[in-house]
Structure formats: structure tokens, C-alpha cells
Amino acid sequence: MKRIVLTVCAAALLAGAAFFAGCKEENDHDHEWNAGEITKQATYTQSGEKLYACKACGQTRKEAVEKLTFTADVTVKAGESISAAVKSAEDGDFILVKAGTYKEQLVVENKEVFIIGEGTVVVGGPEDYSTMKNLVKPAAESKNYAALGLFVGSKALVENISFTADPDKANIPYLTGENVYCGVASVDCALTLNYVKIKEITYPERPSGIQNGRGLFAAAEQKDKSLTVRYSEISGFNKTGVVVRAGVSELVFDGNTVLGAGQQARNCQNGLQIECDKAEIKNNTIKNLVYSKEDEWKHASWGVLVYGAGEKGVKISANKFDYVDNGVYIVVNGSTELGENEYKNLYEEGYSHYETPKEGEEQAS
Known part of the structure; x- marks a missing residue:
């Protein structure tokens, strides 16, 4: 009997149907499927995906993984305060945030909470950005830190929420020099971000050389404080998309988009700057990081900049680098594993990977 091949639409896949790839008549047998591998994590707002392979012929099939379920302990509506809900919540509470724009700084301190957005949820910061709470010189930093979303000493999950700043409010001394x-x-926090957007962390004038304007920053002095970011977008930053300091125990950065400003002469932008003990950076798109100042080193922007890797190592694989000066720069190669990545539109051919700077050139900053 000939095998009938079915084409399954995306809607059926999400409904739980399986998709079979590479089915041929010569492989007409009862498949013995392996245990399968999760290729996309299920979250509280989106289903995931699992890939199975036949042990005999290698044919594959995909199955949808149902999204996680939860019951809201607290519901926040537009016009109310997410931070106030967090402050009054019990450890382990799920906070459901209804669609709307929330003119506040989201602060989570010493709490274990799950914050889930429903529809389009935007955290835009307070009316006066100089009133934002800051972190006092976290983890050996030389300055204080202020952010639209501030997580301190907590264990938190944030999903389907956009942190979108108003650049016209940012060009003030509080955010250009003091902080x-x-x-x-995130400081001393085990933080997970799923389907989060971090946008427009910049200044209307974007002063040349300023080291400010970072999309996501994480540091830790306590043990076992990790950062997990999946299926998120970080764009419109002034300096660096993601900075993860050495004290963070582990970084998982999977399936994200990091989008720089494109060709510009104000800063040598970097997509990710990694210093943590252990990291897995995979399946990301990192693009538009080009430094064009004529009187300085012209190829000083990096997709991933590894300043140090701990004993547990950093793995970088299956990423797409497009229109960046350089792909991966490993300054201190403690234990970095560089897998297969895609590189397009680099400064020059061969600028996909450096382990040390060229003689006579300074290291990127």
C-alpha cells in the first residue's frame, strides 16, 4: 500500500497535529520515533514545538507543545499600577496585566512573581524620568543604574510586555551622567523574559561617545542568579543591546532579535557583551551594528563580544549576523565554543570571528 502524504497547515499544527517531513515510499514502515527534542519552548502565552526523528530512516515529525497554564492571583487593568500589584503580591503569585500603556517604572524587589501581559502591554516609564528609582553602583559598577524595568533580589518571570521608552524624556542629567x-x-535576580520587547533606550541627540543607553543589563553578587531571554526583541539602544556581568551564574539567550541603529558615528554599538560564568547564545538574529566614524577604528561594533568566559563556558551557535562590522569577538577565551553561525554583510570578508585584536589596534569597548 502506498503511503499518503498529508500537508498540514500551520493552524492544524498549533491545534496539536503532527507534521511529517521527508516521507518517501521506500521508507514505508512503522516508524520507531525517538524521545524527541524541544525546539521551541512553550510559554504562558505561546505554544511550543517538539521534533521527533525515526530511529530507522531519519524521517522527522513535529508536534505542538501546549502552552503553559496559570490562574491569575492578581489582575491589573489600564490606569492601575503594575508595581503596586507586585508590592502587595505574595511570593509565587501570577499577575495578569491587561492591555494598555502603563506610565510607570516597573519595580520588583525581593519577590518571586510571574507577570504576564494580555494583549498589547507597554511599560513606558513615569511622566518624569528623573523620578525613576535607581540601583546604587551594582556589582562593582562605577555608576548607578536606572531602568524602566528594575528587578532586585527577586525571582521573576515577565512575558508579553514591552518596555518602550520616550527618547524625548531621556536627555536629562539624571540619565546622561548621573546614572x-x-x-x-536585573541585579541579584533570577530573571526570565519571554516575548518581551525593549525599545528606544536612547536620547534625541545621542551624544557621541556616551556609554549610556543599554537595552538589558544584568549583574549579580549572590550565587545562582541567572538570566533567561527567549523570543524577545531588543532595539533602539544607544550603546549595547545586552550586557551580562561576570557575577551572573548563567545566561540563556535563545530565539531573540537584537537590532542596532545601523550605520552611525556616535557609538560603536555591540549586540551582546558577555562576561558571565556560563552562557548559551543560539538561534538569534543580530543585525545593524555598524560604526562609521572616520577618524577612529572603523570596524569597532560587534554582534557578540565575549569579555570573559568562566569554567563552565560560553556556547555560540545557530545565530544570524547581518550588517554588522564583526560577528563574534572573544577577548578572553576561557572556554568559548563557537559553533555554526551565519554571517552576512560584514565590514570585510573574514570579519566573522576574532579571538584577539589585530596588532596595533585597541580592543573594542
């Missing part, structure tokens, strides 16, 4: 300005800052 380092971020979209989200």
Missing part, C-alpha cells in the same frame, strides 16, 4: 540608563536592569 546608566537601561530598558531593563
Whole structure:
């Protein structure tokens, strides 16, 4: 009997149907499927995906993984305060945030909470950005840190929420000199971000050389404080998309988009700057990081900048680098594993990977 091949639409896949790839008549047998591999994590707002392979012929099939379920302990509506709900919540509470724009700084301190957005949820910061709470010189930093989303000493999950700043409010001394300005800052926190957007962390004038304007910053002095970011977008930053300091125990950065400003002469932008003990950076798109100042090193922007890797190592694989000066720069190669990545539109051919700077050139900053 000939095998009938079915084409399954995306809607059926999400409904739980399986998709079979590479089915041929010569492989007409009862398949013995392996245990399968999760290729996309299920979250509280989106289903996931699992890939199975036949042990005999290698044919594959995909199955949808149902999204996680939860019951809201607290519901926040437009016009109310997310931070106030967090402050009054019990450890382990799920906070459901209804669609709307919330003119506040989201602060989570010493709490274990799950914050889930429903529809389009935007955290835009307070009316006066100089009133934002800051972190006082976290983890050996030289300055204080202020952010639209501030997570301190907590264990938190945030999903389907956009941290979108108003650049016209940011060009003030509080955020251009007194503090380092971020979209989200995590200190001594085990933080997970799923389907989060961090946007427009910049200044209307974007002063040349300013080291401020970071999308996401994480540091830790306590043990076992991790950062997990999946299926998120970080764009419109002034300096660096993601900075993860050495004290963070582990970084998982999977399936995200990091989008720089494109060709510009104000800063040598970097997509990710990694210093943590262990990291897995995979399946990301990192693009538009080009430094064009004529009187300085012209290829000083990096997709991933590894300043140090701990004993547990950093793995970088299956990422797409497009229109960046350089792909991966490993300054201190403690234990970095560089897998297969895609590189397009680099400064010059061959600028996909450096382990040390060229003789006579300074290291990127």
C-alpha cells in the first residue's frame, strides 16, 4: 500500500497535529520515533514545538507543545499600577496585566512573581524620568543604574510586555551622567523574559561617545542568579543591546532579535557583551551594528563580544549576523565554543570571528 502524504497547515499544527517531513515510499514502515527534542519552548502565552526523528530512516515529525497554564492571583487593568500589584503580591503569585500603556517604572524587589501581559502591554516609564528609582553602583559598577524595568533580589518571570521608552524624556542629567540608563536592569535576580520587547533606550541627540543607553543589563553578587531571554526583541539602544556581568551564574539567550541603529558615528554599538560564568547564545538574529566614524577604528561594533568566559563556558551557535562590522569577538577565551553561525554583510570578508585584536589596534569597548 502506498503511503499518503498529508500537508498540514500551520493552524492544524498549533491545534496539536503532527507534521511529517521527508516521507518517501521506500521508507514505508512503522516508524520507531525517538524521545524527541524541544525546539521551541512553550510559554504562558505561546505554544511550543517538539521534533521527533525515526530511529530507522531519519524521517522527522513535529508536534505542538501546549502552552503553559496559570490562574491569575492578581489582575491589573489600564490606569492601575503594575508595581503596586507586585508590592502587595505574595511570593509565587501570577499577575495578569491587561492591555494598555502603563506610565510607570516597573519595580520588583525581593519577590518571586510571574507577570504576564494580555494583549498589547507597554511599560513606558513615569511622566518624569528623573523620578525613576535607581540601583546604587551594582556589582562593582562605577555608576548607578536606572531602568524602566528594575528587578532586585527577586525571582521573576515577565512575558508579553514591552518596555518602550520616550527618547524625548531621556536627555536629562539624571540619565546622561548621573546614572546608566537601561530598558531593563536585573541585579541579584533570577530573571526570565519571554516575548518581551525593549525599545528606544536612547536620547534625541545621542551624544557621541556616551556609554549610556543599554537595552538589558544584568549583574549579580549572590550565587545562582541567572538570566533567561527567549523570543524577545531588543532595539533602539544607544550603546549595547545586552550586557551580562561576570557575577551572573548563567545566561540563556535563545530565539531573540537584537537590532542596532545601523550605520552611525556616535557609538560603536555591540549586540551582546558577555562576561558571565556560563552562557548559551543560539538561534538569534543580530543585525545593524555598524560604526562609521572616520577618524577612529572603523570596524569597532560587534554582534557578540565575549569579555570573559568562566569554567563552565560560553556556547555560540545557530545565530544570524547581518550588517554588522564583526560577528563574534572573544577577548578572553576561557572556554568559548563557537559553533555554526551565519554571517552576512560584514565590514570585510573574514570579519566573522576574532579571538584577539589585530596588532596595533585597541580592543573594542
